[in-house]
Amino acid sequence: MSLYKILWENVLIYLFLFILLLSVGTFGYMVLDGYSFLEALYMTTITISTVGYGETKPLSNNGRIFTIFLILSNFGVLTFMISKITRFLFDGDFIILYKKLSMKKNITNLRNHVIVCGCGQNGSEAIKELRKSNITFVVIDKKEPKNIHDLQYFLQEDATQDEVLLNAGILHATAILITLPNDAENIFVVLTAKELNPNITIISRASKDTSVKKLKSAGAQNVIMPDKLGGVHMANLVLFPDVKEFIDVMSTYQNNGTRITELIPTKNSSLETLNAWKNCGANILGIKQINGEYIINPSCHHEILITDRIIAIGNDEQIQALKKII
Numbered sequence: 001m002s003l004y005k006i007l008w009e010n011v012l013i014y015l016f017l018f019i020l021l022l023s024v025g026t027f028g029y030m031v032l033d034g035y036s037f038l039e040a041l042y043m044t045t046i047t048i049s050t051v052g053y054g055e056t057k058p059l060s061n062n063g064r065i066f067t068i069f070l071i072l073s074n075f076g077v078l079t080f081m082i083s084k085i086t087r088f089l090f091d092g093d094f095i096i097l098y099k100k101l102s103m104k105k106n107i108t109n110l111r112n113h114v115i116v117c118g119c120g121q122n123g124s125e126a127i128k129e130l131r132k133s134n135i136t137f138v139v140i141d142k143k144e145p146k147n148i149h150d151l152q153y154f155l156q157e158d159a160t161q162d163e164v165l166l167n168a169g170i171l172h173a174t175a176i177l178i179t180l181p182n183d184a185e186n187i188f189v190v191l192t193a194k195e196l197n198p199n200i201t202i203i204s205r206a207s208k209d210t211s212v213k214k215l216k217s218a219g220a221q222n223v224i225m226p227d228k229l230g231g232v233h234m235a236n237l238v239l240f241p242d243v244k245e246f247i248d249v250m251s252t253y254q255n256n257g258t259r260i261t262e263l264i265p266t267k268n269s270s271l272e273t274l275n276a277w278k279n280c281g282a283n284i285l286g287i288k289q290i291n292g293e294y295i296i297n298p299s300c301h302h303e304i305l306i307t308d309r310i311i312a313i314g315n316d317e318q319i320q321a322l323k324k325i326i
Contacts, residue, residue, distance in 0.1 A: 016216075050068060115137070127151070176201070178190060194219030280314070
């Protein structure tokens with residue numbers, strides 16, 4: 001809702017109350033003291049405007065009582081409108097609305113950002129990782145989260161609506177993370193996102209095994225089942241505790257900035273030519289080819305194509321150095 005719309009609604013409310021008061025006053029003087037329509041309208045106007053030109057005709061006792069009622073009613077309407085506008089301007093509603101409108105305007109200028117649908121437990125964890133990586137993101141949720149001040153951009157809307165996704169800048173976004181608790185809603189958002197932006201990367205949450213195939217058929221490139229992953233993780237902690245602990249350390253940034261990341265090569269080369277570990281200290285863990293296949297721990301003679309994706313590990317300085325030579 002725009003600021004102008006809210007102000008206009010307040011004006012309409014006042015006009016309605018004013019016309020209602022004018023009509024009641026005109027009708028009252030016509031009935032109580034036999035005024036003509038024009039005399040009654042004139043008397044009502046000078047009464048509620050507190051001009052005080054004097055009575056057009058002598059008023060009866062009933063007319064005087066009605067006039068008192070009319071004056072008090074007019075003061076009541078004015079007091080109501082002034083308090084309503086004052087509360088809107090000074091009790092925070094105006095500031096909150098202004099911030100929301102400014103945020104929506106700023107979102108329209110975003111490019112290559114990420115949209116997060118749902119700010120529950122999974123969505124909140126995703127937001128933390130995006131923030132750590134300095135990635136611009138827009139959050140959509142029906143409820144205002146407790147940590148709203150930590151969010152870059154937030155829309156308190158329904159993510160299943162086309163207009164809301166458009167307001168979140170889906171036409172210019174690179175990816176959308178769908179973490180709604182209901183699988184049916186997730187499928188609907190996936191379909192909508194794919195229709196609005198066919199090139200966007202879609203990652204969705206799923207609660208049931210039967211929903212995974214449907215979500216991928218709808219257009220999601222990746223489907224995550226948090227409950228299933230949690231069970232596998234717990235089992236692996238028994239089977240391979242040190243390996244899982246190492247992965248946890250890597251994924252939670254408790255490692256002095258060392259991280260695993262994906263890089264896009266700018267030229268064709270080979271791992272032997274790059275010699276990443278010697279030249280910049282980073283290690284190349286794997287290569288994702290254009291057909292979607294992964295080459296884990298590739299040999300030094302492996303040829304890197306411009307269409308490949310490089311999976312590397314290193315700290316921020318090492319990763320930046322690797323970006324310059326690939």
